[in-house]
Amino acid sequence: MARWEQGAEDRLREAALALFLEHGYENVTVAQITERAGLTRRTFSRYFADKRDVLFAGSDQLPAALADALRKADAQLTPFEALLSALEQVGDMLATRVAPHAAQRQAIVEGSTELQERGRTKFAAVSDALDAALRQRGATESEANLLASVGVAIFRTAFGRWVAEPDAATYSERVRETADELTHALDRR
Secondary structure, eight states: OOSSOTTHHHHHHHHHHHHHHHHOGGGOOHHHHHHHHTOOHHHHHHHOSSHHHHHHTTGGGHHHHHHHHHHHSOTTSOHHHHHHHHHHHHHHHHHHHHGGGHHHHHHHHHTOHHHHHHHHHHHHHHHHHHHHHHHHTTOOHHHHHHHHHHHHHHHHHHHHHHHHSTTTSOHHHHHHHHHHHHHHHHHTO
């Protein structure tokens, strides 16, 4: 077998997703994933730390990417507008990367308490990063904390809607739709 097999990461991801959907995340081992992909455990370890990493690989970069986009947003934008701009920009990049497996991944995560907890941890880090970036833009502590939490809610809701109907709208359109819905709901108070 070749030392660096072309397409190995994609083969491992596709094998894992198929097995997770067939048997449930908790019932699948790394050995089963590598066997299905026709690769070795060593090859798996080159790309993923563990089987959770198949679903969350790269997610550790999301907080920094969102915070960076928020800090770089036009200085004339209000904190909320800058937040939406960052969500759209990073979300569109993320959507193009995860599009082929987004619905499968979401179904697997929804079926596992362990994975749901990992997702909550991931979004807590996103909230912290957005909070810090908003403060750097001049938002008060209270405003930054509130907007960071709202930003995470918008991100998650927009992503869920985009996954459900990826061809109906872009991710950034889903962000705007979700933000408009929130604004409308608050206006009715």
